[in-house]
Amino acid sequence: MAEDDGKVKCVDENGAATSPQVLRRVNARRVLEYAWRAGAFTASDAMAATGLTRSTVIGVCDELLRQGWLDELRDARAVGAYTKGRPARRYALRDRAAVVIGVDAGHDHISATVADLRGTPIGRHGAEIAAVRPDRPERLADAGRRRALVRTAIDGALADAGVDASSVLAITVAVPAPVDRDGASPVENPFWRVANPGYSEFLGADAAVVTVENDANLAAIAERSAPDGGGRxxxxxxxxxxxxxxxxxxxxxxxxxxxxxxxxxxxxxxxxxxxxxxxxxxxxxxxxxxxxxxxxxxxxxxxxxxxxxxxxxxxxxxxxxxxxxxxxxxxxxxxxxxxxxxxxxxxxxxxxxxxxxxxxxxxxxxxxxxxxxxxxxxxxxxxxxxxxxxALGEDSVTIGAIEHALAEVRSRALDLTPSARPAA
Structure with missing residues (x-):
């Protein structure tokens, strides 16, 4: 905040004028991004990481608590981390506020994995399908069967995780075909048309964010992001x-x-x-x-x-x-x-x-x-x-799909509403 001719105005971290609403949103994003990386933290921890004032951090944390993104933990004195003065409030990302789903819709298998907001898998379901050969498109499971298998895999993974479908914020589907920015594959190749039978539209009502991506691209994301990834x-x-x-x-x-x-x-x-x-x-x-x-x-x-x-x-x-x-x-x-x-x-x-x-x-x-x-x-x-x-083996595509879905949630978090009901 700054004063100009007796009037209070808001400025961002670069000193540029901005509205109070925009500034609150920017601050909330900075704190939430920190919470995603951190474990349990105090206002002082968040201040050091974001450069925001104590009052701003506490106000943002209270708002994120109301929205369901954060949990308030036992205070620092209760866990033996603070001995004098007023005990510091402690916060943490609410890992089970919502879930994401990574779907591997491969040549001869379809699986779905449910993960919490830290990317930890909590449920999985999959099925093998008839052997698929790129040079024999007539042997592909047809588009309708593939969509049905994806639906079965998602429902089974949610049941395995013990969470309701309303908890899903993002789904990323991996397919063995090139995919443009709208989730569609080129039409000239019959294999590509069947490998990606309109998953974006089919799953559009299942989550706030649904994306379809090439499986090798998602494997690259996994190799870049996973602890054992070969591209770190x-x-x-x-x-x-x-x-x-x-x-x-x-x-x-x-x-x-x-x-x-x-x-x-x-x-x-x-x-x-x-x-x-x-x-x-x-x-x-x-x-x-x-x-x-x-x-x-x-x-x-x-x-x-x-x-x-x-x-x-x-x-x-x-x-x-x-x-x-x-x-x-x-x-x-x-x-x-x-x-x-x-x-x-x-x-x-x-x-x-x-x-x-x-x-x-x-x-x-x-x-x-x-x-x-x-x-x-x-x-x-x-x-x-x-x-x-x-080192990721056959799970590389699923790991990449989950990471991609989480990245979508992180980039849009303030426009999304996590489930009000904790996951089981």
Whole structure:
């Protein structure tokens, strides 16, 4: 506050004139942002973190208490943290004031995870669906079935968490397709149309904020934000998802690069790269090459010879290679060389520090990733990125979806109303 010709006016932290309403909102946002990062705190703690006066902090905390964003805890004297004078009031973010939901609507599975306002998962429900191949769109579960499975997953996760649907503030849905800023996918690809069958509209009444995002982009967010994320200490990195297909989340100079239609990481240019020839994923190729070897009777008496071509998966190919089966080793070596070549091309194009390989193949084909990493280490290419297996495993997309949903809530918190009923 400042005086001008006897009149009191409001100024922000930069000394610019502003209205009392705007100033209160700015102050509330600063305190709430601090509460999101902190545990229990006192007014003095918030003053030190925000630079606001004691009276302003206390007034803002009282308002956030009324709105349901904060809880008032036992005072500092009651917990042994204060011994003289008037005991300090203590506050904390009300973790269960509301919840967010991350949905992983993948190629062959759909799951939903409910998390509190700290991002801690408290409920989950999922289902496997018929195997999906990007090159066989006719085998996709149809749009109606996918929407129904998403609904079942969300309802099941809420039941598992013991919270009511009215507690949901934000939902983020991950799909294996490029997504524009409106949550829509390009229409020219039948796989993309079915993988993202209008989730934004379908879930529009379920939460104040509903977003649809590419799964690799969300994996990049997870690798950047999770404690074990492979991108926490890298300014520029790629989260490479390679299962049935191959897609990339591009985190360049600390910013997620999406492109005009959300297709910046689709990697279709690999169709034109010698020694690669497509953006088919490692899981798909491991199965395809194993079936070709078995059908052509090129597997001898090794472990591959005992696998059923109709049902084998990439994990079995990886295990066969680990057992020393020469045919399986040849397949995994071929996959490693392909992955290394892709990383070299991406390094040349984007000059990134690191490529983090996530998805199920991080667990099912670990030797392929490790072998590709050694090829990169031995290369003389100065732009060759470091290659890492994701420590987040198959949960990376869900972790990213939850973080994305929480970021949406944090950015709009003062326009949202948390549930008045504590979650169970």
């Amino acid at each position: 200490d890298a300014d520029s990195f790629i989260a490479l998802m390679t299962g049935e297909g191959m897609g990339a989340g591009l985190m360049i100079d600390g910013r997620l690069i999406r492109g005009r239609r959300g297709a910046a990481g689709e990697l279709r240019f690999l169709d034109h790269v010698d020694g690669v020839g497509s953006s088919d994923g490692l899981a798909l190729l491991a199965r395809r090459w194993a079936v070709e070897a078995i059908t052509a009777s090129e597997v001898g008496e090794g472990a591959l010879a005992h696998l059923d071509p109709a049902t084998l998966d990439e994990a079995e190919v990886g295990l066969a290679a680990a057992s020393g089966d020469p045919a399986a080793v040849a397949i995994t070596d071929r996959l490693a060389e392909r992955l290394a070549r892709i990383c070299l091309v991406l390094g040349d194009l984007l000059d990134v520090d690191r490529v983090v390989v996530g998805g199920t193949v991080a667990d099912t084909l670990p030797d392929v990733i490790d072998r590709a990493g050694r090829i990169l280490d031995d290369s003389d290419d100065p732009t060759a990125p470091e290659l890492r297996r994701s």
